[in-house]
Amino acid sequence: MTTSATPALEIINLHKNFGGLPATQNVSIKVQPGERRLIIGPNGAGKTTLFNQITGDFLPTSGTIKLFGQDVTKLKPHKRAHLGLSRTYQIITLFNRDTLAHNITLGLLGLQKARWNMLRPLATYGDMRTEAIRVLGLVNLEHLADRPVTDISYGEKRRVEIAMAMAQRPKVLLLDEPLAGLSAGERANIKELVASIPRETTVVMIEHDMDTALDLAETVTLLHYGKVIVDGERDAVIADEKTREVYLGH
Amino acid sequence: MQSSQTRTVLALLAVVLVGALGFSYIASIRSAQFAIVQTLNSLALGGLLFLLAAGFSLIFGLMRLANLTHGALFMLGAYIGANIMRSYEGVSLWVAMLGSGILVALMGGVLERFVLRKLSSNSLGQVLVTLGMSFIIADACLIIWGGDPIPVPTPPDLRAPIRLFGYAFPTYRLAVVVLAIVAAVALYLLLERTRLGAMIRAGVDDMAMARAVGIPVSKLFTAVFMLGAGIAGAAGVLGGPIMSAYPGLDADMLPLALIVVILGGVGSLFGAFVGSFIIGFVYTFGTALLPDLAYVILFLPMILVIAFRPQGLFGRIAA
Amino acid sequence: MTDVTDNTTIAAPPVERRNSGLRIALYAALGILLVALPLFSGDFYINLASQILIAAIFALSLNLLVGYGGLSSLGHASFLGLSAYFAAWFFTRGGLDHTSAALVALLGTTIVAGFFGLIALRASGLGFLMITLALSQVLWGVAFRWASVTNGDNGLSGMTRPMPFGIDLNGPAAFYWFSLVIFGISFVLMAIFTESAFGSALRGTRDQPRRMAALGFDVWLIRWITFVYAGFWGAVAGLLYVYYHKYIHPTSLSITASAEGLLSVIAGGSGTLGGPVVGSILVVMLKNYASAYVERWNMLLGIVFLVIVIFMPEGLVPGTKRLWKRFTGGAK
Numbered sequence: 001m002t003t004s005a006t007p008a009l010e011i012i013n014l015h016k017n018f019g020g021l022p023a024t025q026n027v028s029i030k031v032q033p034g035e036r037r038l039i040i041g042p043n044g045a046g047k048t049t050l051f052n053q054i055t056g057d058f059l060p061t062s063g064t065i066k067l068f069g070q071d072v073t074k075l076k077p078h079k080r081a082h083l084g085l086s087r088t089y090q091i092i093t094l095f096n097r098d099t100l101a102h103n104i105t106l107g108l109l110g111l112q113k114a115r116w117n118m119l120r121p122l123a124t125y126g127d128m129r130t131e132a133i134r135v136l137g138l139v140n141l142e143h144l145a146d147r148p149v150t151d152i153s154y155g156e157k158r159r160v161e162i163a164m165a166m167a168q169r170p171k172v173l174l175l176d177e178p179l180a181g182l183s184a185g186e187r188a189n190i191k192e193l194v195a196s197i198p199r200e201t202t203v204v205m206i207e208h209d210m211d212t213a214l215d216l217a218e219t220v221t222l223l224h225y226g227k228v229i230v231d232g233e234r235d236a237v238i239a240d241e242k243t244r245e246v247y248l249g250h
Numbered sequence: 251m252q253s254s255q256t257r258t259v260l261a262l263l264a265v266v267l268v269g270a271l272g273f274s275y276i277a278s279i280r281s282a283q284f285a286i287v288q289t290l291n292s293l294a295l296g297g298l299l300f301l302l303a304a305g306f307s308l309i310f311g312l313m314r315l316a317n318l319t320h321g322a323l324f325m326l327g328a329y330i331g332a333n334i335m336r337s338y339e340g341v342s343l344w345v346a347m348l349g350s351g352i353l354v355a356l357m358g359g360v361l362e363r364f365v366l367r368k369l370s371s372n373s374l375g376q377v378l379v380t381l382g383m384s385f386i387i388a389d390a391c392l393i394i395w396g397g398d399p400i401p402v403p404t405p406p407d408l409r410a411p412i413r414l415f416g417y418a419f420p421t422y423r424l425a426v427v428v429l430a431i432v433a434a435v436a437l438y439l440l441l442e443r444t445r446l447g448a449m450i451r452a453g454v455d456d457m458a459m460a461r462a463v464g465i466p467v468s469k470l471f472t473a474v475f476m477l478g479a480g481i482a483g484a485a486g487v488l489g490g491p492i493m494s495a496y497p498g499l500d501a502d503m504l505p506l507a508l509i510v511v512i513l514g515g516v517g518s519l520f521g522a523f524v525g526s527f528i529i530g531f532v533y534t535f536g537t538a539l540l541p542d543l544a545y546v547i548l549f550l551p552m553i554l555v556i557a558f559r560p561q562g563l564f565g566r567i568a569a
Numbered sequence: 570m571t572d573v574t575d576n577t578t579i580a581a582p583p584v585e586r587r588n589s590g591l592r593i594a595l596y597a598a599l600g601i602l603l604v605a606l607p608l609f610s611g612d613f614y615i616n617l618a619s620q621i622l623i624a625a626i627f628a629l630s631l632n633l634l635v636g637y638g639g640l641s642s643l644g645h646a647s648f649l650g651l652s653a654y655f656a657a658w659f660f661t662r663g664g665l666d667h668t669s670a671a672l673v674a675l676l677g678t679t680i681v682a683g684f685f686g687l688i689a690l691r692a693s694g695l696g697f698l699m700i701t702l703a704l705s706q707v708l709w710g711v712a713f714r715w716a717s718v719t720n721g722d723n724g725l726s727g728m729t730r731p732m733p734f735g736i737d738l739n740g741p742a743a744f745y746w747f748s749l750v751i752f753g754i755s756f757v758l759m760a761i762f763t764e765s766a767f768g769s770a771l772r773g774t775r776d777q778p779r780r781m782a783a784l785g786f787d788v789w790l791i792r793w794i795t796f797v798y799a800g801f802w803g804a805v806a807g808l809l810y811v812y813y814h815k816y817i818h819p820t821s822l823s824i825t826a827s828a829e830g831l832l833s834v835i836a837g838g839s840g841t842l843g844g845p846v847v848g849s850i851l852v853v854m855l856k857n858y859a860s861a862y863v864e865r866w867n868m869l870l871g872i873v874f875l876v877i878v879i880f881m882p883e884g885l886v887p888g889t890k891r892l893w894k895r896f897t898g899g900a901k
Contacts (some may be wrong), residue, residue, distance in 0.1 A: 055783055056782075057779060057782075057783075076782070076787070077779075077782040077783055078781075078782045078783075078784075078785050078786055078787045078788070081782075081783060081784055081785035082785050086783070086784075087783050089780070093777055093779065093780045094777070094780075095772075095773060095776050095777055095780075096776070097776065098772075102769070105769075106769065106770070106773050106781070106784060107784055109766055109769070109770065109784075109786075110770075110781070110784030110785030110786050111784075111785045114766045115766055115767065115770050115785075115786060116766075116767055117765055117766045117767055118761070118762050118765045118766075118767040118768070118798075119761055119765055120765055120766060121761070121764040121765055121766075122764065122765065122766045122768075122769040123764070125766070164784070168784070168785070310695070314695065315695075316695045316698060316699055318702075365875070365879070368879065369878065369879070372878075372882060373694070373695065374641050374698075375878045375879075375882055377641070377643075377695065377698060378831070378832075378835065378874055378878045379874065379875055379878050379879070381643070381824075381828055381871075381874060382870070382871040382872070382873075382874025382875045382878070383871060383875070384871070385825070385828070385867045385868065385870050385871030385874070386867075386868050386871035386872060386875075388867060389865055389867040389868035389871070390868065393865070393868075501706075501823070501824065504706075505702070505703055505706035505707070505710070508699050508702060508703045508706075509703050511699070512696075512699060512700060512703060516696070541714065542714055542715040542716070542717060542718075543711070543714070543715060544710070544714060545707045545708075545710030545711045545714060546707070546711055548707055548710075549704075549707055552688075552703065553688055556688050556691050556692075556700065557688075557691070560691040560692055560696075
């Protein structure tokens with residue numbers, strides 16, 4: 001394993017104001033290819049806002065975002081997806097009226113030329129369906145492939161969230177609280193799933209559940225009031241005095 | 251803060267510029283007197299549009315509801331006013347305005363409470379219901395008052411034009427402008443200085459938060475809807491001496507009000523104010539100069555604004 | 570391992586195909602009935618059927634936006650009216666023959682749809698609705714005011730019906746069959762569109778636009794293409810409309826005309842293929858019968874709007890389907 005010179009994701013001096021309120025202040029983060037990065041911080045620390053800027057849902061007020069060395073700061077969200085960026089949502093964002101297989105298929109379709117095809121029914125793309133079933137198998141949901149999302153449990157929806165992103169074989173995967181609202185058993189499930197993500201994929205994860213998430217992480221970034229407080233190797237960040245201050249207060 | 255002030259100044263400059271250009275052009279090809287009349291027509295139309303658009307915008311901002319009955323309420327107000335003045339000898343326009351405003355506000359309250367309320371989770375359904383209501387109201391007006399325009403008499407003491415520097419200024423149009431400005435100031439004070447206004451602003455900014463802090467949102471909706479409807483009804487009477495009450499008045503006014511709101515920005519009182527006068531000028535001068543293409547000219551400010559500022563000149567929220 | 574899962578799961582869900590034999594028979598019967606209609610009914614009903622077909626093409630095209638795209642347009646009559654005006658003007662005044670006038674109408678209207686889409690799609694939701702309404706009202710105003718070109722309130726008359734392959738379309742039956750052919754083509758092409766990969770993407774942008782963008786779909790472009798495509802089919806309906814009436818008046822561009830289309834979509838069931846057709850039958854029949862007895866079409870239209878939205882917001886087709894499912898499900 002050689003460390004590449006260009007980081008998978010590089011954020012330089014990122015600023016974002018909402019009205020007059022700063023949500024992201026002077027944030028700089030470097031994530032190397034294959035790295036497992038955990039982003040922690042109290043509620044309102046600006047974690048999801050940071051994700052939304054990385055994906056392009058929000059434009060930063062100033063600063064730069066680079067994917068594998070390419071400046072994507074002003075790029076539209078769908079173009080970033082084509083550069084290998086995928087994400088999941090903290091609030092489950094699935095296509096509720098459609099089947100699980102259809103949900104995953106949309107994830108596959110998004111990166112293919114076929115998405116512009118107005119003549120061929122989506123149902124006739126057998127290879128896409130095969131692949132969708134395979135991906136559902138990764139999260140142990142292939143038996144529910146033809147059930148609508150409304151029929152499945154919350155924990156299963158969390159798994160579909162991740163499967164939809166994984167179907168895209170992303171180079172950089174942003175997971176926004178993949179464990180939120182899950183039972184202990186389900187959490188172990190997701191943990192196993194995240195741990196099994198191949199090293200070709202760089203993973204950046206927001207999570208509150210330290211017990212589970214810290215095991216998955218190699219590096220940790222602590223955000224507080226939109227600023228990076230501590231950033232580095234997992235154990236060093238945990239041991240840092242400032243981390244305790246943020247979480248325990250004075 | 252800085253940029254919003256800059257925008258305010260720019261928008262006001264734009265209004266003045268459009269007005270001045272139109273004025274000098276018309277003055278050069280026709281006469282200064284003609285230009286004065288057209289300018290006052292523009293301002294009067296702008297004032298009426300403001301009364302219409304302010305209510306629409308307020309309702310939209312608070313309730314996320316595009317009230318397409320607004321044009322019909324304006325027309326209904328004009329008819330009721332005309333009817334009051336015809337039926338009761340000696341009733342002044344101002345009394346008719348008040349009476350009509352109250353009646354239309356009550357109708358708006360009934361519509362909001364008993365129909366729109368039931369569809370609060372279905373915003374397309376709400377729009378369709380307001381559209382359906384506008385058809386019903388327009389047709390009811392046709393049944394009750396017939397197809398011929400009903401004139402609304404100008405108050406006697408405002409009939410004679412004011413003479414200044416050798417030119418005649420139509421007094422009633424001046425009065426409409428003054429009234430619209432008074433109404434704008436009153437609405438501003440209502441929104442910024444009263445408890446009711448504070449609650450409305452809180453609701454416009456963040457409905458969930460407003461609910462959470464115990465603002466009676468449901469009563470607020472009814473109040474704002476009635477306020478908007480009442481102003482539209484009163485504006486119909488105020489516009490009566492200029493436009494009279496006629497079938498199709500609703501279809502003439504609603505698009506203008508929509509364009510004003512798109513231009514000025516949804517939920518912004520100031521946006522409605524600036525937008526109204528821009529459209530007042532553009533439409534009036536457009537009609538005077540190129541009667542065939544007045545509607546095409548209406549396109550231009552709208553397209554410019556949508557292209558560069560989709561939320562409108564002063565809008566804070568995307569529509 | 571994968572082979573096994575493939576064989577067991579790839580088979581399409583059985584529910585969909587259970588009644589396919591019955592379904593095909595029903596569709597075939599319906600098709601024969603539609604084709605044979607002029608053989609057993611009078612001119613009044615044949616003409617009524619032609620009007621329904623035209624209205625149905627219009628409603629189907631609007632449904633692409635409203636039902637599949639989640640974009641509620643209140644200005645779709647723009648495209649029907651514009652196409653009709655283009656065809657009538659270029660044929661009666663511009664000196665073009667039928668074929669050229671039709672091509673100009675379709676092409677011109679589609680270009681205008683492209684332009685309107687650029688403006689209206691700066692917003693979505695209620696903003697989109699307001700802008701489409703405002704744009705169509707501007708066109709309506711132009712049709713009324715620009716009398717030197719549009720003949721204003723008198724409308725453009727003198728339009729004739731074309732003679733495709735030398736067939737005279739002046740009889741009610743001939744015109745009905747002509748409309749039926751065009752309707753069939755439109756219906757099939759729009760059905761293919763909604764089932765296609767692109768159509769699936771479109772439905773995705775209706776349900777979760779942010780997610781779709783994150784998955785790599787250009788949400789704006791998908792919507793714009795759909796807007797233009799819907800505008801094109803609106804123009805096709807407009808062409809048939811002006812052939813049928815041989816006349817065009819500004820009211821075809823009015824908010825009432827757009828609202829009738831939207832009512833057809835909502836009443837029948839938006840986002841379904843059959844819905845807009847059923848809705849068009851309802852609206853056209855109501856309009857014809859009601860106006861024979863009362864002169865209050867607008868009021869009736871308003872009342873129907875209220876009734877449908879309040880009591881059957883999902884529309885007739887999905888509503889009936891739900892009842893049917895409950896009925897057949899209960900019988901088992």
